Amino acid sequence: MNYFAHKSAAERYGKGRPYFHPRIIKRLKERLSLGEPFERALDVGCGSGLSTIALKEIAARVVGVDSSAEMIALAPKNSGIEFEVADAEHLPFAEGEFDLLTVSQAIHWFDRARFLREARRVTCAGAWLIIFDNYFAGSENGAFNAWHEKSYLERYPSPPREWAWFSAENTATPGFQLIDHEVLSHAISFSLETLIDYFATQSNIIAPVEGGQETIDETCAWLRSDLRPFFETSSTNDFLFNAPIWYLQRSN
Numbered sequence: 001m002n003y004f005a006h007k008s009a010a011e012r013y014g015k016g017r018p019y020f021h022p023r024i025i026k027r028l029k030e031r032l033s034l035g036e037p038f039e040r041a042l043d044v045g046c047g048s049g050l051s052t053i054a055l056k057e058i059a060a061r062v063v064g065v066d067s068s069a070e071m072i073a074l075a076p077k078n079s080g081i082e083f084e085v086a087d088a089e090h091l092p093f094a095e096g097e098f099d100l101l102t103v104s105q106a107i108h109w110f111d112r113a114r115f116l117r118e119a120r121r122v123t124c125a126g127a128w129l130i131i132f133d134n135y136f137a138g139s140e141n142g143a144f145n146a147w148h149e150k151s152y153l154e155r156y157p158s159p160p161r162e163w164a165w166f167s168a169e170n171t172a173t174p175g176f177q178l179i180d181h182e183v184l185s186h187a188i189s190f191s192l193e194t195l196i197d198y199f200a201t202q203s204n205i206i207a208p209v210e211g212g213q214e215t216i217d218e219t220c221a222w223l224r225s226d227l228r229p230f231f232e233t234s235s236t237n238d239f240l241f242n243a244p245i246w247y248l249q250r251s252n
Contacts, residue, residue: 002068002109004047008216009206010070014048016197018188020134021054021104024243027184028130031247034058038100042122044088044115045106049075056081059100065091089114096124103131108162116174120250129176129248131166136202137185137240144230151226156204166246176248184245187238192231195239196223 004010028034038059043052046064048071055062056079065086066072075083086092088103088110101119103110119129138145166178190198199205200216200223209216230237 004066004068004071004206006206006210007070007073009201009210010048010068010074012197012206012216013071013201014074016194016199016201017047017050018134018198019050019054020186020188020241020243021051022057023184023186024104024132024245025054025057027245029058031180031182031245032128038128040098041100041102042091042093042098043102043104044091044119045103045109046075046083047071047104047106049079049081049083051102051104052081052083053079055100055102063093063098089118091118091122093122095121098123099127101127101129103129105133107131107133110162112162113174116176120175123250125250125252127250129250130245131248132243132245134241134243136198137242139237139239141230141237147226147230152199153204155222156202156208159203159207166248175251177251178246179249180247182245184243185240186243187240189236189238191236192224192227195227195237196220199223 004013040061041055041059041063043055043062043064046052046066047068049064052062052064053076062080063082063084064075065084065088067085067087069085072083072085075081084092088106101123107115123129138148166181200220205219208214209219
């Protein structure tokens, strides 16, 4: 099931996802010692285009693809970026077309083996494949963390997925070498309503809402009631995120 194929889910995603991507791009520039921009970059699983927009900082030409037409419809127009509807496992590009390929918060929905074969096909020798995510890691408030684990995740369990992890062993066969892996930790500030908007973008909530088990209004009302006590003394709170980055390079 594509949890982001529905228009309503795509609209919530476009509204509620934080724009953390420039932090990742800044780190890529440092880690790869970039002097000149990449010639042509491809962002796979681009969603509404947040991760793709950030790539303009380090690439002369940028293309974003996503399997959800509703997501692509929300991508920014007149941005100088090409957006196309395409599956990660069937990329509509020629061999060796890109010298940078990125995946942001999407690899766990791909058929990984088929995607890596396609990634190798459309990249040139020595190209970089950068895969990163931004996992919600709770708060410094222990009471909130207990609520998140016991109330939120029990009511809205995560749908099945293949969690991102790469090693030298599981990338060598498809023709990429794992060069490095790191995890950036950072905080994002949310108000009560923007935190609700963020939770409404998670597949935990998209699955039951788009599956008809409850309405998004019912979900948001429950979230608002449960989360309001955490905002009684402050209009905004900081919440923690962990952003793992895998640096893979295409072999010749």
